[in-house]
Amino acid sequence: MKPSSLPKPSNVAGDSTFRLLLRTIGNVRRILDPFFAKAGISGSQWAILWNLYRAEEDGHALLRVTDLGERLLIRPPSVTGAVDRLVRAGFVLRSNSDHDQRSKLIQLSPAGRRLVETLHAEHDKRVTSLMDVLSAAEQRQLNQLLHRFVTHLDEIQEGTGREPSAQRSSL
Amino acid sequence: MKPSSLPKPSNVAGDSTFRLLLRTIGNVRRILDPFFAKAGISGSQWAILWNLYRAEEDGHALLRVTDLGERLLIRPPSVTGAVDRLVRAGFVLRSNSDHDQRSKLIQLSPAGRRLVETLHAEHDKRVTSLMDVLSAAEQRQLNQLLHRFVTHLDEIQEGTGREPSAQRSSL
DNA sequence: GCGTATTATTTAGGAAGCTAAATAAAGATA
DNA sequence: TATCTTTATTTAGCTTCCTAAATAATACGC
Numbered sequence: 001m002k003p004s005s006l007p008k009p010s011n012v013a014g015d016s017t018f019r020l021l022l023r024t025i026g027n028v029r030r031i032l033d034p035f036f037a038k039a040g041i042s043g044s045q046w047a048i049l050w051n052l053y054r055a056e057e058d059g060h061a062l063l064r065v066t067d068l069g070e071r072l073l074i075r076p077p078s079v080t081g082a083v084d085r086l087v088r089a090g091f092v093l094r095s096n097s098d099h100d101q102r103s104k105l106i107q108l109s110p111a112g113r114r115l116v117e118t119l120h121a122e123h124d125k126r127v128t129s130l131m132d133v134l135s136a137a138e139q140r141q142l143n144q145l146l147h148r149f150v151t152h153l154d155e156i157q158e159g160t161g162r163e164p165s166a167q168r169s170s171l
Numbered sequence: 172m173k174p175s176s177l178p179k180p181s182n183v184a185g186d187s188t189f190r191l192l193l194r195t196i197g198n199v200r201r202i203l204d205p206f207f208a209k210a211g212i213s214g215s216q217w218a219i220l221w222n223l224y225r226a227e228e229d230g231h232a233l234l235r236v237t238d239l240g241e242r243l244l245i246r247p248p249s250v251t252g253a254v255d256r257l258v259r260a261g262f263v264l265r266s267n268s269d270h271d272q273r274s275k276l277i278q279l280s281p282a283g284r285r286l287v288e289t290l291h292a293e294h295d296k297r298v299t300s301l302m303d304v305l306s307a308a309e310q311r312q313l314n315q316l317l318h319r320f321v322t323h324l325d326e327i328q329e330g331t332g333r334e335p336s337a338q339r340s341s342l
Numbered sequence: 343g344c345g346t347a348t349t350a351t352t353t354a355g356g357a358a359g360c361t362a363a364a365t366a367a368a369g370a371t372a
Numbered sequence: 373t374a375t376c377t378t379t380a381t382t383t384a385g386c387t388t389c390c391t392a393a394a395t396a397a398t399a400c401g402c
Contacts, residue, residue: 027324153198
């Protein structure tokens with residue numbers, strides 16, 4: 001664990017930023033996951049349930065696999081598997097669309113809705129307390145910097161063909 | 172894709188920071204991975220090879236599974252699998268320790284070393300260009316904010332029992 | 343020296359993501 | 373209408389991570 005001499009000239013700044021991003025995400029997960037685990041779900045599953053809940057509030061109780069994937073930044077095959085597990089756990093329902101026989105529609109089950117309502121306030125408090133080390137101004141600053149950075153990355157990709165996809169989402 | 176009305180009072184700031192972190196990491200991967208793919212490896216594999224390379228430069232050509240896991244922030248069983256694939260690909264060698272018969276030692280193969288040397292400069296340039304949207308001062312600022320944040324998260328975990336682990340590392 | 347930690351790795355099994363290809367339904371066009 | 377293309381989902385198979393448990397070797401304490 002000694003700091004040790006830095007490797008080379010290299011891009012120390014950029015590289016360490018990436019490592020920091022990775023460490024941050026990793027830490028956030030390790031801190032939040034046990035909370036979800038007590039409720040019998042994973043962080044990824046929370047992200048899905050929470051998304052379905054918000055969609056419902058916005059008047060879209062039923063989402064297609066594709067829509068859900070876009071909101072979560074994951075691809076349709078990943079949605080299928082995740083939804084399978086949530087259906088099996090009883091938190092989500094899958095049905096057919098009347099208008100388009102190709103589509104399956106996903107929605108919260110009553111149990112899923114209850115779970116979200118139970119966990120949400122507490123989760124929110126936890127997130128707030130995690131961010132507490134930074135002052136409000138610093139939080140804004142961090143958000144702005146990340147936003148500028150990620151927007152730039154988005155643009156770089158524009159040309160590169162491929163688009164969405166990522167790892168998880170809302171936490 | 173409409174910005175849409177925000178869900179609730181909720182912790183909008185904290186939540187959006189997490190989403191930004193996720194989006195950023197996702198974007199970085201999607202941008203860098205194709206570069207590694209052309210060389211026949213994944214981003215995770217690059218992280219391992221690059222770590223072994225730096226260790227070698229620091230005079231530790233042979234790393235135990237545990238050491239490598241600590242550097243990469245992944246757990247030993249994950250190292251085993253990753254090393255298996257790299258051995259199969261011919262970029263890494265696994266041997267027994269003379270001093271401790273429990274340990275296996277991992278090191279770069281000549282082909283692995285050549286690969287790192289071939290890719291490194293180019294990768295470095297790419298990382299630098301990704302960071303370019305932010306000024307040097309902003310990059311420092313981002314690093315500092317992330318560092319403070321992640322250090323705080325580290326501390327929160329101290330008490331919580333568990334320690335390391337994360338997703339990937341050096342990129 | 344012998345039995346009991348402890349430590350190092352691997353195995354087994356699972357979650358969550360990916361791409362590519364298969365299937366099925368819609369839509370468009372000729 | 374019949375064919376062709378596009379869209380929506382799933383299946384198959386892979387990577388990368390995880391935890392828990394099995395295996396093997398070392399180190400400790402008496």
